[in-house]
Amino acid sequence: MPLFEYSKWDGSQNFQPQSAEDAFDQISEYLLQYGDQVLRGMDRVDDPDSQDLLDKIEQAGLIEQDGEGKWQVTPKGMRRIQNRALDDLFQSMHRDAAGKHDSSHKGDGSLRLDDSRPYVYGDPLANLNLHETLKNAIARQRGGLPIRLQTDDFVVHDTEFQTRCATIVLIDMSGSMARYGKYATTKKVALALQGLVRAKYPQDALQFVGFYSFANKLTEKGLINSAPKPVSIYDSRVHLRIDLDNLPKRVPEHFTNIDAGLRLARSLLTRQGAPNKQIIVITDGEPTAHVEGREVVLIYPPSEKTARATLAEARRCAAAGIRVSSFALIEDYYYHGLVNFVEEMARAAHGVAAYCAADDLGKLVLDSFVGGRRTRRTVN
Secondary structure, three states: OOOOOOOOOOOOOOOOOOOHHHHHHHHHHHHHHHOHHHHHHHHOOOOHHHHHHHHHHHHOOOEEEOOOOOEEEOHHHHHHHHHHHHHHHHHOOOOOOOOOOEEEEEEEEEEEEEEEEEOOOOOOHHHEOHHHHHHHHHHHHOOOOOOOOOHHHOEEEEEEEEOOEEEEEEEEOOHHHHHHHHHHHHHHHHHHHHHHHHHHOOOOEEEEEEEOOOEEEEOHHHHHHOOOOOOOOOOOOEEEEEEOOOOOOOOOOOOOOHHHHHHHHHHHHOOOOOOEEEEEEEEOOOOOEEEEOOEEEEEEOOOHHHHHHHHHHHHHHHHOOEEEEEEEEOOOOOOHHHHHHHHHHHHHHOOEEEEEOHHHHHHHHHHHHOOOOOOOOOOO
16 A cells, blocks of 8 residues: 655656655545545555555554554544644635624633623622722722722623524434545544544534435444445346344445434434534435334335425424534435435425535535534525
8 A cells, every 4th residue: 555745857856755644634634535544455565665664654653553453543633634624625615604602691600701791699600700890999098018909890791692592413324424534524524523523612512414215323433434425236126125123134334324323313413412513414315215114124215205205304403402404415426316305305394405525525614513504595
């Protein structure tokens, strides 16, 4: 797995070996697209130069080998990937595009404002504006020492509530997401959100769920290692029932089960105590799978039955007080049905629908995450 940098040689340059950080950044780009296939390839490296490079990256603390000798990204490496993804995202946006989840309510909150007000019994003294308080006391007693404080002298900093928000991002892992770099872009946006929450919104909760024929919660490591499910059947028409209590050895995993993703997300969010809860759905196709009791039903071409089941779950999310935002990636030649479906889901969940190219996804998702409604198409 040799990594090279090429430039025109004019005889004056000194050879500069590639840094461990630059090499790791290149590896991380492949991780975004292909997931843990890249790490498995690193396990098979036998070229001395490539092994030396891996050793350098390991010494930099960006990758490490587990107990079985398999390569994995370290927490330091994960933070580097997240921060680079966040930097790339902000470079494509206006400086003021993102803000905090502020509310209009004043009170004992976490954000101290420049404004001050007279002390009211019960206000935390940690918010005392000492400078203004002393000025009041000096003015009242017309100078002189010692300064004797009275209750009427006290001034406190006003504060503003910072709204806590629990967010789950539903990531389409179906087979079609492998085309046009859609999955790599989606992962990059997800990693940028992780970096943003860690740096700016530590009071928030952010989780990821991958949906395909089924749905699973993705850990931080699982997210970076994930990849779209490979297409395993090519029949023009499919109608299969999968018993969840007696799974067959081989199950086609490349279908699009938004219903299962919403169900799992709703279940996870009901355990969160945050006052605001939201689901962000990123998909490139109409649903082709849904849940019936203890069975998963796979249907292709997309059916009205699957759409109804998925919309019913979207309504349950809305009834639970969960905001649902849907983002449809439009890159292919046939997307009329997808556009109609995300609009129907927005109506069912009283949420937001947007359709965009992958290059526009980051700004739209970030705007939705911070509470903005600046999407290309809003459905009431």
